[in-house]
Amino acid sequence: MNSLASCIFCKIVKGEIPCMKLLETESVLAFMDIGPIAKGHCLIIPKYHAEKLTDLPEDQMKDILPACKKIATATRADNFNLLQNNGRAAHQVVDHVHFHIIPKPSDAGDKE
Ligand code: 5GP
Ligand code: ZN
Secondary structure (H helix, E strand, C coil), X not given: CCCCCCCHHHHHHHCCCCCXXXXXXXXXXXXXXXXXXXXXXXXXXXXXXXXXXXXXXXXXXXXXXXXHHHHHHHHCCCCEEEECCCCHHHCCCCCCCCEEEEECCXXXXXXX
């Protein structure tokens, strides 16, 4: 469990850790994933620190889905997954709400 002070994504928001930034609004940041599982794998996060989606105030949510749509469109991937993990059993590693966009090559089938 990461507190706000030690949260790696809060440090990215504050510019204390570098990232390859894709999009920024008043409340949202999108950047490339440091360990991509597919070409173009990126992350969309609220700037507000909340561990899980259920902890995120609704007024911090309004820019997230439009940002996901913009990023997904920019990747030009016809096939992609929008993934959002909550809790260890659901494979959440970084305890700051984030959405993955994971492009899928159209010939990948279920292999990736
Ligand atoms: P989770 O499993 O929590 O849903 O995914 C966390 C994601 O954050 C992983 O895909 C991981 O590669 C990415 N990540 C972890 N630390 C950093 C970092 O310092 N910078 C960036 N850009 N991505 C990170
Ligand atoms: Zn955080």
